[in-house]
Amino acid sequence: HDTLEELYKPYLNKPVSEEILKAMKAQAKQVLESKFKEQLPTGGELVGKNLLAFEVAKSYVTKALNHDIRTVRSGQLxxxxxxxxxxxxxxxxxxxxxxxxxxxxxxxxxxxxxxxxxxxxxxxxxxxxxxxxxxxxxxxxxxxxxxxxxxxxxxxxxxxxxxxxxxxxxxxxxxxxxxxxxxxxxxxxxxxxxxxxxxxxxxxxxxxxxxxxxxxxxxxxxxxxxxxxxxxxxxxxxxx
Ligand code: SF4
Structure with missing residues (x-):
């Protein structure tokens, strides 16, 4: 939720094009990493179970953005x-x-x-x-x-x-x-x-x-x- 919010925030009240959504996809991993690190205890690393959870969350963010790309391609900004x-x-x-x-x-x-x-x-x-x-x-x-x-x-x-x-x-x-x-x-x-x-x-x-x-x-x-x-x-x- 937080990652998608942060990715979309700069585009509030602005039409989002396919190019913008692709740029969000390119940025998604970095934003998600920073959101995950906020939740980890000090010195915690993205390994083991945390890494698995990270990969799952990354796939969810990618799916949401891919879906929005399909929506834009269908003619809906x-x-x-x-x-x-x-x-x-x-x-x-x-x-x-x-x-x-x-x-x-x-x-x-x-x-x-x-x-x-x-x-x-x-x-x-x-x-x-x-x-x-x-x-x-x-x-x-x-x-x-x-x-x-x-x-x-x-x-x-x-x-x-x-x-x-x-x-x-x-x-x-x-x-x-x-x-x-x-x-x-x-x-x-x-x-x-x-x-x-x-x-x-x-x-x-x-x-x-x-x-x-x-x-x-x-x-x-x-x-x-x-x-x-x-x-x-x-x-x-x-x-x-
Ligand atoms: S604790 Fe169980 S029984 Fe009680 S309100 Fe919640 S779901 Fe219903």
Whole structure:
């Protein structure tokens, strides 16, 4: 994340050409090395496990840049508008007659404007890519496999509180996958929701989920899959 941020930073609000992306690729190893060294203990060297992790990270950065080169070659210039910037926004709920305002916060890894005018909100993922990014039925959205889609639609809801969403595409870059880019799409009755419709859908689902959380009669039970608890931010509250 840090390496891609640093590589793109000089080009904020400027269209990035194929030549610039190739220059970024040439610089990537050096930037990544300096980012790795910041994380190593004093005197630590890029050997053994650290070197393996470095090589993996290098392949992810290269994949992201190669993907952007393909995008530019397809005729879409990329203008980075935001890098690792906080998004925030409020969602208004009415739960059992009570008005509740919920503040949301998140961090979009990168927001670009493409030359066709589309605002592309990107989240980089280095983990598994067996997730649902193309949601075809409303029920699919409740699947745990749709968590990345939910995350990106929540970002879209936050982004829309300060910017217009005339043409917007939330997307995940799965840096382990050859395809790299997996746009978040939602279709209802085989019709793909675009822009304002996608935003309305996102708002509906976020509002629904938050309302459920605030509804006193909704009960929650601990997951049976205790492996998940190892990564859970709420395990202390939950007393697992
Ligand atoms: S620790 Fe987290 S994942 Fe595990 S049961 Fe509690 S809330 Fe659910």
């Amino acid at each position: 990329i203008t980075p508008l935001q890098l690792e910037e906080e998004l925030s926004g409020a969602v208004q709920l009415n739960v059992n007659g009570e008005n509740i305002s919920v503040n949301l916060k998140g961090m979009a890894d990168r927001i670009d404007r493409l030359s066709n005018g589309t605002i592309r909100m990107i989240d980089y993922k280095t983990g598994s890519f067996d997730k649902k990014t193309a949601i075809k039925f409303v029920d699919e959205f409740d699947s745990t496999k749709a968590d990345h889609a939910f995350q990106l639609l929540t970002y879209l809801v936050m982004f829309s509180s300060t910017s217009s969403v005339d043409a917007v595409q939330p997307t995940v870059f799965y840096l382990r996958s050859q395809q790299v880019e997996f746009p978040i799409t939602v279709s209802q009755e085989k019709v793909k929701l675009e822009n304002e419709e996608l935003l309305s859908y996102g708002k509906e689902r976020v509002t629904e989920l938050l309302s459920d959380l605030f509804r006193k009669e909704t009960s929650f039970s601990q997951t049976e899959d205790q492996m998940v608890c190892g990564y859970c931010d709420f395990k202390e509250v939950c007393q697992r």
